[in-house]
Amino acid sequence: MKKPEKKFFSNGLGQLAIPIIAICVLVIFNLIRDPSFFGIELLHNNDGNVVLSGNLISIINGASELAILAMGMTLVTAACGGQDISVGAAAAIAGSVFVKVLKSGQSIGAGTVILAFVLAIVVAILFASFNGTLVAVFKIQPMIATLILYTCGRSIAYWINGGATPTVESGIINAIGAFIPGIPLPTPVIIVVIMAVLFKLMFHFTSLELFTQSVGINGSAARLNGINSTFIKILSFMILGVCVAVAGCIGVSRLGLINHETLLIDIEMDAILAVAIGGNSLGGGKFKLSGSIMGAYVIQMLTITLYSMKVPSTNVKAYKAIVIILLVVIGSPVVKKWFEKTISRFKNRKPEVAAKGAGES
Amino acid sequence: MKKTNTVNAVKREPLTDTMLLMTITICIFFVMYILAMVLFGGGFLHAQQIFNMLNDNASLIIVSCGLTIVMIGGGIDISVGAVTSLVVMSCVLYLNNGGNIFVSILLALGIGLAFGLVQGALISYLEIQPFIVTLAGLFFARGFTTILSINPKKVAQPAFVNLMEFRFEMDFLGYTANNGTRIPATMEIGVIVALVCVALVFVLLGFTKLGRNFYAIGGNQTSALMLGINVKATRFVSYILSGLLSGISGFVFMMHTGAGNATNAAGMEMNAIASSIIGGTLLTGGVGNVIGTFFGSLTLTTIKKIVVTSGLKDPWWQSITTGGMLCFFILLQSIVLGRRAKKKKTN
Secondary structure (H helix, E strand, C coil): CHHHHHHHHHCCHHHHHHHHHHHHHHHHHHHHHCHHHHCEEEEECCCCCEEEEEHHHHHHHHCHHHHHHHHHHHHHHHHHCCCCCCHHHHHHHHHHHHHHHHHHCCCCCHHHHHHHHHHHHHHHHHHHHHHHHHHHCCCCCHHHHHHHHHHHHHHHHHHHCCCCCCECCCHHHHHHHCECCCCCCEHHHHHHHHHHHHHHHHHHHCCHHHHHHHHHHCHHHHHHCCCCHHHHHHHHHHHHHHHHHHHHHHHHHHHCECCCCCCCCCHHHHHHHHHHHCCCCCCCCCCCHHHHHHHHHHHHHHHHHHHHCCCCCCCHHHHHHHHHHHHHHHHCHHHHHHHHHHHHHHHHHHHHHHHHHHHHC | CHHHHHHHHHHHCCCCHHHHHHHHHHHHHHHHHHHHHHHHCHHHHCHHHHHHHHHHHHHHHHHHHHHHHHHHCCCCCCCHHHHHHHHHHHHHHHHHCCCCHHHHHHHHHHHHHHHHHHHHHHHHHCCCCHHHHHHHHHHHHHHHHHHHCCCCEECCCHHHHHHHCCEEEEEEEEEECCCCCEEEEEEEHHHHHHHHHHHHHHHHHHHCHHHHHHHHHHHCHHHHHHCCCCHHHHHHHHHHHHHHHHHHHHHHHHHHHCEECCCCCCCHHHHHHHHHHHCCCCCCCCCCCHHHHHHHHHHHHHHHHHHHHCCCCCCCHHHHHHHHHHHHHHHHHHHHHHHHHHHHHHC
16 A cells, blocks of 8 residues: 555656646636636737737746746756856846847848847857856856856846847747737747757757756766766756747847846746746756746746736735745645655554444444 | 874864965955055045945845855855845834834844744754745745835934934044045944944854854754754754844944835845855855955955946946956865865875
């Protein structure tokens, strides 16, 4: 009776328990509060496209950047046992490069957008490998190493822009940030799906997942087994760099302008939170990408729920904090142990009762 | 044979990691300041410059002290800036509603203590990751500040304004202006509070059992447990102290600005972490000194002052040079500690 119980927890479903419970609780809460929260309708937007609209759509749309960053952050967390707090600043830099290239030409065609996107990715990878080198070669804790870019990243973005907040007007940029004509789903959602599939393919065709986990669990043991842990760590940062560039470009396309101060502000905290809500240990080692993605949607769902309850956007943080604390308390090792103990005590009692009943009859 | 070996080792390496990193920081600070005096002269030649730096950074220094304690214990507390902001806002509102100054000090301490208690209990007794707990603390404090008031509020109470505008005037450190009037050096009350906090934390960390326990749990938790140290309780106390110091910092911040604002002390937690790191505290725990932290925060401001006076007027240069400086210190520490570890191995 006990063995399948244990398997259930070690399979990883136990890890996904927190985000699943959180989503269920939020869904039930919204169903009781206002069932129309889940309404989805087809609308014609200003450009004459048929688009989906509703709270659910704004949840999966709004969480796109966060979900993409959470995927990369999970890898870095797993490999290095620490978090990158410079993703927001690095996204601002990538966004600035994106806009800078777009503005350099006369007209914005598909070629310019692709060139700008590629350059943004290259710059983001360069900054990420700077972080990665500090972490992997100089053995500095990730949080401290990325504090450098966190401090000066947004200023570098400002510098790239030359002290302005330029706007970009183009049909293609609008299509990336909002809707492609003819497709009712927001484009950022499609990009998230593409990124998730890319990650899945990468894990399927390479041993990166296994290598990352072994480096995170015990770096020197991994090295003795022939895994180049320095390279794996830098690689995880570079992959995060790609995610950062994609998120930055989406953020820029959404607004059609680059503002170094407000682009993806405070997203590093949310991304780390998404990783933690997904049940991943912030100390590195085993990880589950799906958990982090779900964590991102939990955070956005919570935010949208609060908005629909007419909570002012500045006050949302306070309520968010309470829910976060409740979630992590439920997921904390001490409470989990206590839970398992009570469950096993309950299970042990049952046969006794059955035996008693049998004896009496 | 063994005995002589240890004696030799002690003689060869008289400095511990803590002291070495701290000495480097203090030396760099003085070298930088003297260079600034030689190259730029002007404001750097007056004692008032140092007092200005202290006046502006009293609350940062207090917060950094708390953070140093937590970091020595192997934890992290990123809620400190937000708690400072919450304390300022609640004290301002309380004073404007006719509150008493002494009660407002208690209020500040109470808010800080409450945050320390809750966060400490969650981290040490429920074993939740400190980053997440204090991040939630940051969100809660920032959100609650805007719930209290989204608009900036100024303190109007005359008794408090008198206290706020009180300055210690030191004539002997002043200078004579161009028109012949003597301008004394001035210092705010907050600076005294900050210096007292630094001294108290220094004594606590260096000369009390509790202080040494912080180093022990940060250095190696398992060994600390085997030595009979109550690891959970010690960690709990470190967060309580950090919370209390954020409360004090909030009151000092209010005495400096005299107004509550939702964006008060924005980014202070990262500045405090940077000060501690420059001062030689390691995030891994077990290494650090509050005197180093004090000089770390002074170094941070000196860099900013130098950038401004050297004519780099564009707004981005301050943060970029701060980042570069941080990079330099972090790399320096990594290299110094790496070399020492290698030396120990070869010995």
